[in-house]
Structures are given as C-alpha cells and as structure tokens.
Amino acid sequence: MRTIAVFALLGVATVGSHADARSPAPAAHCLDARQMQEARQASPQTLAIALIDGTKFRVDLAQSCPDAVNGGQASLLAREGWVCGLSPEFVEAGGQRCAVAAVTPIDARTYAQLARAGARDDQGVNTLDAVQVHAEKQHGFTASASYCLNPRWMRSWAEDSKGLIVEMSPKRAGGNRFYRVELSSACPDLAGSQQIELRSGMGIGVVCGNAGDQVVAINDAPFERGRQITSRASRFACPIAAVYPIDGEG
Structure with a gap:
C-alpha cells in the first residue's frame, strides 16, 4: 500500500495463499x-x-x-x-x-x-x-490528487480551448504532472495574462472544482503617473468547474 501526499491510505489487506494461481479476469x-x-x-x-x-x-x-x-x-x-x-x-x-x-x-x-x-x-x-x-474512519475533508490540486505546487500553466492545463510537481500531486482545469464559462481575460492564481472558495488550500473555486487572471496594465510610466495590476476571476489529472496533454 502507498501513501499519497494529499490523502492518507489506511488499512490491512488479507490475501489468500494461492494468489499465484489466480485465474485471469473474467471480462475486460x-x-x-x-x-x-x-x-x-x-x-x-x-x-x-x-x-x-x-x-x-x-x-x-x-x-x-x-x-x-x-x-x-x-x-x-x-x-x-x-x-x-x-x-x-x-x-x-x-x-x-x-x-x-x-x-x-x-x-x-x-x-x-x-x-x-x-x-x-x-x-x-x-x-x-x-x-x-x-480501515479507520477519517474525519473532515480529505483532498485527493485524483480530483484536487494544491496551487502551491503549480509549476506552469497554458490556456487552450478546454480551459487550462496546469503543470504540477509530481511529488506533491500524487505522481501526476499535468492537470486539466475546466472553467464554468469562457474566460477571455486569460488571454495575454502574465500570471494566474488558483483560489479555493472553501478556504481549504486546494482547488477541486468546488463552489467558489476560481482562476484569477492578473494583468499588468501600464499607465502614466506624472512623468513616470508605471503599472497597475488588474484581476479578473473566472469560476472553476472541475479539476482532474491528464496524460499526454502537456
């Protein structure tokens, strides 16, 4: 049995002594x-x-x-x-x-x-x-790498027609490198964004597609102040619908 970073695996398995003589699966x-x-x-x-x-x-x-x-x-x-x-x-x-x-x-x-x-x-x-x-019962919310990610370990991101592809640290994401982040609606403010933030609407530190989870597009817009050109960061939030690991889309 293995332990994954975002949830605990508990339990003791009992396997029969004839495991080596096991029959093949009855169906695919x-x-x-x-x-x-x-x-x-x-x-x-x-x-x-x-x-x-x-x-x-x-x-x-x-x-x-x-x-x-x-x-x-x-x-x-x-x-x-x-x-x-x-x-x-x-x-x-x-x-x-x-x-x-x-x-x-x-x-x-x-x-x-x-x-x-x-x-x-x-x-x-x-x-x-x-x-x-x-197995013992666990209390409270237990996030799983199979449907949640921790924004702290995000390495990079890219936008496509389906939403976002987020690259994670596999060691911190249950061995998963890439995640699909689906959005509830179109988010045009992502185009040209220099930076994004993934925010948990439940305040649990992970993003799973729960109510209130958001991707925040951050854009630095230059503007003139006196004789100096400076910038002001604008933020636009878009709701997240689902999060799950993917293969071969990075």
Whole structure:
C-alpha cells in the first residue's frame, strides 16, 4: 500500500495463499480489487474506485449502502478479487452486505465528478482487497490528487480551448504532472495574462472544482503617473468547474 501526499491510505489487506494461481479476469471491464488504491462514495448506491495503475471505475450497487466507504469499516468481497458486476460480489459495511450490480471503467474527468459529489460528506479513504480490508474512519475533508490540486505546487500553466492545463510537481500531486482545469464559462481575460492564481472558495488550500473555486487572471496594465510610466495590476476571476489529472496533454 502507498501513501499519497494529499490523502492518507489506511488499512490491512488479507490475501489468500494461492494468489499465484489466480485465474485471469473474467471480462475486460473487471476491476482488480487487489490493486485498489482509493475508494470514494458518490451516493448511497455508487462508488468511484481508482487502482494503483491509474485506471478508474464506477461501481453501482443493487441497493442503498450509504456507509460502504465512509463507515467505520469497509470490505469488498469477490471471487479471487475480480469485481465485474457478476453475482456473487458484495460490499460489506456495518454488518450489511450490498450486492454489486455493475462495474464500469471511467475516465479521470468522470471519476473527479463522482468523487467531488461525495466529498461533501464525512469521507474516508480505504484500500479494499480481494478478501477483506478494515480501515479507520477519517474525519473532515480529505483532498485527493485524483480530483484536487494544491496551487502551491503549480509549476506552469497554458490556456487552450478546454480551459487550462496546469503543470504540477509530481511529488506533491500524487505522481501526476499535468492537470486539466475546466472553467464554468469562457474566460477571455486569460488571454495575454502574465500570471494566474488558483483560489479555493472553501478556504481549504486546494482547488477541486468546488463552489467558489476560481482562476484569477492578473494583468499588468501600464499607465502614466506624472512623468513616470508605471503599472497597475488588474484581476479578473473566472469560476472553476472541475479539476482532474491528464496524460499526454502537456
């Protein structure tokens, strides 16, 4: 198990003694629970799960299971650790077993949307294994590099038709170098800006696309004061809609 800079990984995994004789995945869309790195609960019937290799999945449950991830304990039960939406597969929490109804591979943008939807609640981060993982509940907001960035570690930025591409220090961003920052609307003031700031609307020090998160374009406009030419910095704020890591767009 690994620890990423912006969130804590807790848990002890139990792996069967016949792991080397494990069967291949039953289908291409299956989730390998033994490679689980992060789990987020988007709704009582929806989980967002990220693996160590960066692949991400949406897991839909057959019933409401509100404490599947953010309860005191969480477990994923599946034959040989392959979770495919095929019976019998379960998420177990608080003595309740909730059947897995479907597993769907998703991209980083969709994962960020699901994770952000669940971040309003008291959310813990758990690693889940083929048999069972127990994790302590964490309290308060825990930011994840999968859908948030810390502006402190921003190295550079560039504007394109989709918004912004921000380069980060990978060591400070869960190994991610580039992030997409989507804007809620067009932001013409970014054009020609010498500098930008990314601001958290919640005052938590990270930007995730939450309400109030903004990119601030800073432009130095020259003007004449007496016989001297000086400059005045103008600032224009544009709302941020989403943040997520990307590959190959830098």
